[in-house]
Amino acid sequence: MKVLVFIKRVPDTAAVIKPSQDGKDINRSDIPFIINPYDEFAIEEAIRLKESKGAETVVLSVGDEDVKENLRRALAMGIDRAILVKHPSYWNLNPAQIGYIVSEVAKREKADIIFTGKLTIDDYTYAIAPYIAEALGYSLVTYATKIDYLNGKVRVERETDLGSEVWEADLPVVISAERGLNEPRLPNMKGIMMAKKKEIEEIEIEIPNFNYSIETFTPPPPRKGVKFLNSVDEIIKVLKEEVKIL
């Protein structure tokens, strides 16, 4: 069994993000970066599968030298191998281009299960997991909160905006991780030391060209400022006269 995990490097959720001077990018050099939080659930799930059933685990990301830091963290957590598909400005890629890259690597690796986060918090896309499933002809289960591994298939609890569901899917399968799937471990010292020694395989993949570009970043529209209210009657008055919902 081979398990592939796709992760993306994204700004820390606590980072203050501002448009760069020319508005073409953000203050990228001033902020800390992390593994996309949903991808951490994906990493943890792969490691648990390896520990319980035995599997070869491979982590994959797209980007520049900086991304190696995030791949090493995945290795330190317990993933066996890491692959970096090189791209100088990965943050400008369209989700379809990222999906294409993961699909190509998955074909090469002959992955049986592919895990990734349900969404990437930078560009707020959910497209990567379904893209990969469609491109490879794999089964797909999104928004997974619990996974049981059965013979040749998985049984997955998932959560959507309509409620919770249980799905079954035949292998090979792409699964996207929702919060609640597991509690990602922190790498321990031994893991960190081992990860330092491991080689990160670097490859290049030619990707389809799209007419897709971010023209400008702007701060969100400012809010009008707070008006303090001193009683419930004042709240009711505001709800009637200003918010106009009563």
Place this chain on the structure above:
Amino acid sequence: MKALVFVETIKGQVRESSLEAISFARTLADEVIGVVVGKDVDVKGLNRLYVYEDERLNIPISKPITEVISEVQSRERAKYIILSATSFGKEVGGRLSAKFSAPILDDIMGYEDGLFIKGFYSNKVFARIRIDGDPIVLSVRPRAFKPYDGDLLGEKIRLDINLDESVFSSRPVEIKEKEAGEVDVTEADIVVSGGRGMGSPENYHKWIIALRDAFAKATKMKVANGASRAVVDAGWIDHSHQVGQTGKTVSPILYVAVGISGAIQHQAGMRTSKNILAINKDKEAPIFTIADYGVVSKWEDVLPELIEKLNKIAQEKV
């Protein structure tokens, strides 16, 4: 120019967010074509509606539905394929992007001068994006556009497609629907959220739910209960209610934050709300930097009376 819209239904009802996607589609294209799968329904705002009835798809499954949409797209060759950015719409969007080697843009909030507008980094910044292709796949953020409310009712075309069994390689086996009256935070007109300041899960479940229900009765609007990450992590309520950068992004008419300090990650999920009312005993809480209305007070001194007055308004309305 043509746009193709996937119309989602729940139990034979068209989802509001699909009507929003239709009105967005009408701003992009002069001819808007719809596809509905599962049960036959009437949908306004479309020049043509393709209907594929199949009992196996009363609970939607993305692979077979992608096949149906692709069949319609092969006939219509629309420039834009548009979905609403619901859990299901976003899944189908990713598949269609692969199917047509098309660029995709999720969670669109606006369109201006040929550029699409969406929040990046959880709405900490807004981006204007140029995207072109043949086709392009777009998903539209719920509540970002007004639902279509015109009268256009185009012809209906029934689809006869033989779906191969192989497209059912993943399928639902058990569905636990939300409780009656429970609305998803992304689709609610009003979101009432509680945070750590509520003190205990019991307080959350008693008072936040009571406030939610009081708003629902007094306004007749769709009201949902939300939560901060802190209380979701503490297990007070499941994460489908979490508002924030690693939860859901909401844009209701009114967002009520009770006992939520308003960390930057929480703000990211609710800052596009039309009105924000914050109740917090700490005057320095960051939530007040983005709130429109603030009450500096313990929630115990506000919620019971507010609930009572809303209930009174509801009774007067009857």
